[in-house]
Structure formats: structure tokens, C-alpha cells
Amino acid sequence: MPPPPVRRIVVEQEPTVVTPAPNGRRAARGGPASEVGVPRGPIVGAGASAARGARRAAAAKVSERMRIEGVSLAYGERWVVRDVTLPVRQGEVLGLIGASGSGKTTLLRSLNRLTEVTAGAARAGTITLDGQEISKLEVTALRRRIAMVFQQPNPFPMSVFENVAYALREEGRGKGRRGARRSRKELEPAIVEALQRAGLYEEVKADLNHPALRLSGGQQQRLCIARALAVKPEVLLLDEPCSALDPISTATIEELIVNLRESVAIVIVTHNLQQAFRVADHVAFMHLGELIEYGSSEQVFDNPRQQRTRDYISGAFG
């Protein structure tokens, strides 16, 4: 069965990338400006494969940070995820793909124990972060190590600066509430760094007191990424981070994700197969709560082993 045609994102201008990319990375991404609008045939044309190969080579050492072992998740009586086993590695991007209701978002939310916010949620199996079971870790500490970015850009109704500062401020610990609060000056370098890593600093540096809600959607989402990166997490969870954004913002954020994978392990949930192909190194295909197939994205997209994967990526359902 022939793989589906790739819908290329038409980018008018090159996405702004602030973090200086190491050599080869940009080329490996397949220079957006040059390939703009060229309709491609099969999902893995020779060029794309070569580009991905080069990118793979550019990725430095890959190390396992989290392990999902036989995890099942339920809301009340209803099983949403069944017996999933997956590794999460630093140095590469793990893409979770699947139709709506396949449990991929629930699985993602269980990684930082955000499922616990929902009443009646339960989990079986083990999820470990650097060998430690996450349910044994203190939840606020865990969530500082495993940050998350949501589908809708959701900056808090404060200034750009305060949004990132919020993540950094320890609340109510140590010597009194006020004592624990760090001053603006103290926080500034860390905030600038986070904004730089998220590729937003150049656009907001003129006025860090600008209300975050007045930024554009793409900028808001990058601010959310900056906020998540500010606490120097080890794992970054992205729940369809581009689904509310336009193609240019999407390209910028995808670029960012690829650039970040060396310093943090990244898990991205996406509905968009092309996006999964563009950013993910390994792909896990889920269907109705079960993990159907896991493999390198070339393997899953080129030669899916399972019929259901084949059907899904060729557009037979989903």
C-alpha cells in the first residue's frame, strides 16, 4: 500500500530560530524555504530519508530517562490505556500517534501524574524516572522534573516575565512566604535563558512586562514552552502543541522541539502524522488504548509491521 502524500507546510519565510543550531541540524531539517510548496510523493522520498538520516546522526548520545512498564490507566470503570510498555529517551523525540480516544493524551498525562487531578483515575503498572517509580516521588517535585505544554496556549494573565517567573518561584517553603520569594533581579538571567531556549526572547526582549495574553497564539505557545523549560526539566511532555496554531508558528515550534531534544527527553502527542514524521525519532502508534506498534519513525511510516498501523497512516481510518 503506498504511503500517503505528505502535505508540506508552506512557509513564507524561514522560521525564527534564536537558539543557534549546531551545524548540520538546519540542513538536516530540510531547509524550509527551498522546499516550500513542493508536492512530495511518498512519505519517505529519498530526500526526506537522507535528511532524517543526517538528523539522526546529528543527535548526540541517546539515554533512557523514563520507562513505562505495563501501564494501564482507567477512569472509573473504563479502561483508557491497556498494558503499554515504552521507553522515553533523552536525545530523541518520542511521538505518540493515534486516533482520538486512543489514550495517547491520557498516557502522556500519567507521566507527570496529572491524571491524578481527574477524580476516579487509576493506574496499574510502573512508570519510572531514572529508575525511580514516579508515584514514590513528591508530586510537585516530580512535575518540576517532567514539564508539560498543553494543546491550547495557556499563559497566565500576567506579564511575559511573571509567567516564566511563576514557574521559578518556590512557594511557601523555607523561611516564611516572603522570604522564599526571589527578587526580580535574581530571577532575570534564568528567565532570559528560558525565553531564549524557547526562541521567544528576541521578540519580547523590548518589553518583558508586556501582558502575555496580548502575544500572538504562536508566541503564547512558545511562552508556555519557555515557562516549562524554566524549571530545567528532564522530560518535556507536549500534548498536541501545534494544533491551535498556524503553519508558520507550527514550523517554528517544530524546529524548537528538534533543537531541544538533546537537552531534554521529549514526548509529543500529535494527531498530525506529518508532524510526527517531521519531529519524532521514535513513534508509538496507539489504538483504543493499546500500543499497536513502536519503532523508529522510518520503520513505522515506511514498513509498518501491523495492519492497523498501515491502515491508520494511509488514512483508512482515524
Next chain:
Amino acid sequence: MTGAAQTDRAFAPQTPRKARGQDSISSWPLMDRIGYVLCWAAGLLLCLLAAAIVAVMFIKGITYLRPSLLLEHPNPAGQNQRGSGGFLDPIEGTLLLTAIGIAIAAPIGVAVAVWLSEYRRPALLARAVESGIEMIAGAPSVVLAFFGLLVFARPTLAFLSQTSAGGAVYGRSFFAAGAMMSLLALPLVVGATREGLAQIPGHMREASYALGKTRATTIRRVLLPSVRPNIASGTTLGMGRIIGDTAIVVILLGAFLRLEGAGGTPLLSTLRGTGSTLTSYVFENSPAGEGNAPEKAYAAAFVLLMMVLVLNMVVTRLSSGKRLGRAGLTPSMVWRWITWTR
């Protein structure tokens, strides 16, 4: 047919047709027409009524209002007010009572709203609290006042009000009236705050949890700052209720016109003492009261009406999230001053 011809037809400018009048009222059934006219008339009537109230009070008020009235103390209650005396004390009383009522209602109201919206556990208690608030919101203020009198006239609460020489507790004071007044404002504060909290999407809270923040921190640093405009407009609405209420003043503050302290401590004596507000002053001096100075009642009523109208304008501004004044004063800035949070 060629493609060009098709295109031409599709894009040919069409002569604008006259609206066919399909929805003109003349085509409606008779009952609908009558209904429409009635609705229209009701709206018009309401406009006329509002205009009449404002116009009459404005004309009467301007006619009788003298600057001296705003600055002079009234004659003691029971005396004829026709001669000398203004309504300085009632204005002070109104402001003091509003301040006390809001100082009690705002924090409690916000706390109740946060608990109802964010915690709601146990669910049974939450439902009970909701019905309680509805009950208070629906209770006539004279009932609240009467209940307040029963509570504050108890000997154990004597320190909150005046006592007679023989030790009888009157249960009438700014404390007592303010406490009952806060019940009038409470449902409005709770309602406005809950409405604001309900508008904040769930993923906003989750974004905060995902940064390793506790629920309490999320409420304090994300949710409450977000609902500041709602809290401010609820509080202002509550102020309007308090300023306009008469029953509680007459029963729990007494029919005195002057501020009369109780005890020696300066501020405490005023709070324990009795007095009047603009509403009770208007009542006292209207033909229904004993003051026998309707012209002063008009002047006081005009001042009262202006206060409430200004408050309503502030509410409208606050709830639309616009800035107050040219200096770029935002509701959140005002609220920041009030709450003293960063």
C-alpha cells in the same frame, strides 16, 4: 458552455434587489404583532419611568441642595429638621456602614466562592452552602435586620453595641448593622467570583499544576488575580445594595440622626455607637417620618441616587474590563491597592 461564459455568469454583478420584506411586521400573525407591540411598549415605559425618576430627583435635588447641607450635622432625632441642620452624619454613616459591610463580605465571599468552585468537598456541604447563599440572597432585608436584632441583643455580644445604664443590651450599632449588611453583599460577591472562576478553562489550572504548583498556590497566584475584575464588580454591586438598604439601618442602627458614640475609645466608640445613613435620613424627613423637612429629604435622596448611579457606572466599567479614568487606572490596579497583593 465554455468555462469563460460560466465564469462571466457567476461573477456578473447582480442588480441589487429590494429587500422583499419577508420579515416585515405586517406579514406576522396578529398575536405576534400584538406581542411585539407590547414588548416595545414595555421597554418604552421603563425608559420613561427611569427618566422620570432621575429627572424629578434631579430637579428637586438641585432645587434644595445647598453646600451647607453636606457639611452640617443634623438636629437630634425627633426634633423638627426644617430649620437648621444638614446631613453630614448620614453621609458619614453611609460610608462607614458600607465600609464595614464590604470589609466583612468581600473576604468571606471570595473564600466561599473559591471553596465552592475549586474544592466542593464534601459535595453535600457544597450544595448546602449554595442553598444557604440563595436563601440569604432571597431573604428580605427586614427579616435579616430582625434576626440581627435578636443576635446582637444577647448579653454575650454586649461589647458590640450600646447598653443602657441598667445593663440592657440594645443590639444597635454600626457593628451590628454592618454585619447584617454584609449578608446583603455576600451573595453578590460570591456570585461574581464564581462566575469568574467558572470562566477560567481547566487547562489553565492544569498548566499551573504541571509546573509543580499546589492547588493553593494556583488559586492564590493564578486564579484570584484572574478574577480580580469579577471580585471588584461583585464588591461594587454589594456596595450598591448596602448603600440603598433602609430596613437594616432603621432596626439595627436606630432612628438616631446623629452619630452617637458609646464608650470612650475614639473609633471603637463610633463602631459601637449608633447613627444614621442617607436612607434613614430620607425616611425620617419624608412625609412618612417625623422630621417634617421633605425638601431636605429630596436633597439627601438626590445625593443617594447620585452615589448609586456612580457605583453602577463603575460596575459597568469594571465588568467590561475597561480602564477607569484617563490616568489608565485599571480595575486590577484598584483591586491591587485594596488587596495589597503584588
